[in-house]
Amino acid sequence: MTLPWYFDVLGLPAHADGIAVRRAYAAAIRHMDPATDPDAFQHLRRAYEAARARCEQMDTAATTSGEASAGGPALAASGAMGGAADKEDKPSPEESPALPVDYTVTLAWRFAADVGARRAEGIPRMLDDILAELRTQYIDAPGQFEEHLIDLLGLQRIAHRAEVFAAAETRFHWNEVGHLAALGQRGGWVDVVLSQREAWLTLAADRRQTWLELFARAEARLDNALLRHWPELAKLNERFPAWLSLYLSRETLQAWRMGFDTQSAAAPKSSYRRMGRSAAVVLAVIGVVGLASVAVNDLLRSPSLSPMSFLSASFSGDTPRRCMELYMELDKPDAFAGKQPDEVDALKARAHHCQRAGHWRAQTSSSPSLSGTDVMPR
Incomplete structure (x- = not known):
């Protein structure tokens, strides 16, 4: 046969x-x-x-x-x-005889499409409307729809999974003893999610909120600031994989891990990372003020020179009197005429230093004489 x-x-x-x-x-x-x-x-x-x-x-x-x-x-x-x-x-x-597609399957996929096109706040009302429609069908229709909905959640084929799960939990009575057992493997998955949620709620509220915000950002777009959180996220995913699947897709998790691995592999090749943050700040200042290469090399060769002492050395000559001289010079309409871009940047950097030191002002009668001895900064 x-x-x-x-x-x-x-x-x-x-x-x-x-x-x-x-x-x-x-x-x-x-x-x-x-x-x-x-x-x-x-x-x-x-x-x-x-x-x-x-x-x-x-x-x-x-x-x-x-x-x-x-x-x-x-x-x-x-x-x-x-x-x-x-x-x-x-x-x-x-x-073969044409058999219609199960109505509950069509309804489940229609619900999934509607969820993806609407705001999460409307999910409870949408689910209520679906269940009201199902109750007009055959007696097993709500239960079959429930099974399809769990499949959509577990396979991540529906948007706003956390909100859908929360709405379905109350409407399908997933907390009732014996109900999940009757659902077989689907009920087992729901039970795991509920158990992991209870463990998740033991974390500090502010920590949970921070992570939920990071999850939402990651689903929209992964950037370098998010990638650095992967080590801690990996630990969370080991503890709450089913619960986190309601917030993060498998594709996002994989991209997050691969992005972190790529970032970590590239880090030793970066000159900024090899020298550390302090040296990177030094080089950034050098690039802004345009110091002469000879002077820079002399400073960097000094083994005892810290980044802060380097910054101080760059403007060590800008006493209150010289700041006033610089103020008078830059106050002229043609202050930057005939100067190279590096020179202009250096003058602006000095002016910024004088302003932060409180010496960026014109000379007054109480100010130190331009011809006199420099006054030490207060």
Whole structure:
């Protein structure tokens, strides 16, 4: 006997039961995106519905006829269907009876699309509307939708997962004893998320808030400031992987880790990192004020020269009297006429130093004489 096409699609033998059919379907759908390949998804869904209907017919026939073999009920069911099962046995899906896609699957994907297009604040109301619609359908519709929703959350095929999870938790009573156990592996995943959330809440509130803000930034765009947080994030992800999956996609986590590794690998090649922050500040000042290379080399060769002493040495001659002289010089309309850009930068840097020292002003009668001895800074 030819293997029924729907068992062939699901990769099952002819004697597969309903449990095997559900497991095979759940495994196959994890490797498929209905949004990008709707035809393949509908073909898989038709196979699932046909296989499930066949198993139910076999179970019913076995109950009524008392036959123990799998072949007897199948033949009896075929006769009751008026030859419909014979058509299903053909390998070509085009010749099989057209079975509609499960309404709850369509509703779940429609909900996922709506969530991605709207604000997170509207998710509870959207879910309430969906459940109200489901209650007008067959009795198992809400439960089947719940299973599809958990799949969307676990596979990260829906936006605003944390908000969706919170809304679904209350509406599907995930905290009730025994409910999650009835959901099988899906319920086990939800239970893990809830347990990790309880552990997450033991962290300091300000720390949790900071990390949630970083997660939102990372989902929008990863930058160098975020990459440096990877070591601590990696530890968090080891403790709360299921809970964090509601906030960070697998793609973001992978990009975060790879970005940090790349940044760390490049760090030893950076001259700024080799010299350290203090030396980098020194070089930045050198570039701004445009000091002569000979003087710079002399300063850097001094083993006892600290960055602060270097900065002080750069402007050591700018006493209050000289600051006033500089003020008078730069107060002229043509103060920078005929000067090179490096000279202009150096004068501006000196003026900034004088201003910070409190000496950036014109000479007054109480000011020290320009011809007299320099007054030491206060």
